[in-house]
Amino acid sequence: MQVVTIGGFKGGTGKTTLACLLGVAATKDGLRTACVDLDRNTRNLSSFLTLRRASRLECPDHVMLMDTEEDSRANARPRHAGRLEPLVRLAAMDGYDLMIIDTSSGNLSDVYEAHLLADLILTPMNESPADLHGLFTKAGQPAAPRINYREMLDTVRFDRSRAGLAVQRWHVVLNRVSALASRISNTVNQRVAAIAEEAGFESTWSLRDRVVHRALGLDGRTVFDMPADGRLTMSELAGRSEVRALLSLLNAASERVVSEQQFAA
Numbered sequence: 001m002q003v004v005t006i007g008g009f010k011g012g013t014g015k016t017t018l019a020c021l022l023g024v025a026a027t028k029d030g031l032r033t034a035c036v037d038l039d040r041n042t043r044n045l046s047s048f049l050t051l052r053r054a055s056r057l058e059c060p061d062h063v064m065l066m067d068t069e070e071d072s073r074a075n076a077r078p079r080h081a082g083r084l085e086p087l088v089r090l091a092a093m094d095g096y097d098l099m100i101i102d103t104s105s106g107n108l109s110d111v112y113e114a115h116l117l118a119d120l121i122l123t124p125m126n127e128s129p130a131d132l133h134g135l136f137t138k139a140g141q142p143a144a145p146r147i148n149y150r151e152m153l154d155t156v157r158f159d160r161s162r163a164g165l166a167v168q169r170w171h172v173v174l175n176r177v178s179a180l181a182s183r184i185s186n187t188v189n190q191r192v193a194a195i196a197e198e199a200g201f202e203s204t205w206s207l208r209d210r211v212v213h214r215a216l217g218l219d220g221r222t223v224f225d226m227p228a229d230g231r232l233t234m235s236e237l238a239g240r241s242e243v244r245a246l247l248s249l250l251n252a253a254s255e256r257v258v259s260e261q262q263f264a265a
Contacts, residue, residue: 005118010134014175051220
């Protein structure tokens with residue numbers, strides 16, 4: 001089983017949209033897919049999966065971390081520390097091909113664990129200087145965010161190396177890309193490309209800004225579902241192609257160099 005973690009500490013970049021699209025695409029391709037929603041505030045991925053089931057659309061399975069009594073207390077700050085790894089192992093034992101983990105924007109321990117367990121990390125961002133600084137500015141620099149995603153990934157990779165695990169593949173996904181180039185978008189793209197080698201992520205991928213993607217929360221439909229009139233628009237066909245290109249990364253994700261059981265020990 002491969003684990004894909006979709007992360008980034010900045011909100012509004014499209015993490016859940018990407019999780020929804022990949023989950024449906026993988027399921028349509030015949031992969032037994034589990035989706036985990038770690039965003040306890042919005043639960044948008046959970047809502048999307050509920051809408052798809054209610055609409056009787058083909059749907060990835062919804063796997064949840066159960067709250068403990070301590071998590072349910074007033075003013076508690078749930079962390080799910082150590083509970084994600086057994087869930088991943090059980091899903092693998094149960095025969096799942098793929099697990100997609102949609103993380104929250106906060107620096108909770110389950111977000112770190114989701115990245116630690118990943119075979120492939122996808123980080124969506126908009127063509128925006130705010131997203132660029134919020135995700136990739138080094139700690140200690142003037143534009144660096146208080147909670148630093150790049151610093152966390154460095155820690156994840158160091159910890160995996162100590163555990164004898166392969167370095168995961170890490171890709172940036174430019175989301176809501178405009179059909180018309182602008183000076184800002186060109187500048188952001190150039191800076192992302194310049195940062196790639198230094199930060200340690202591979203090539204960037206793009207998802208165009210499409211009305212159909214924005215409507216995911218209405219009834220759980222995606223570009224992979226046939227419209228009522230049975231006709232797909234050129235935009236929907238292009239959207240399918242973009243998501244399938246991302247899905248192809250699964251075939252190239254790094255292999256773990258030790259077993260899950262050894263990692264658990």
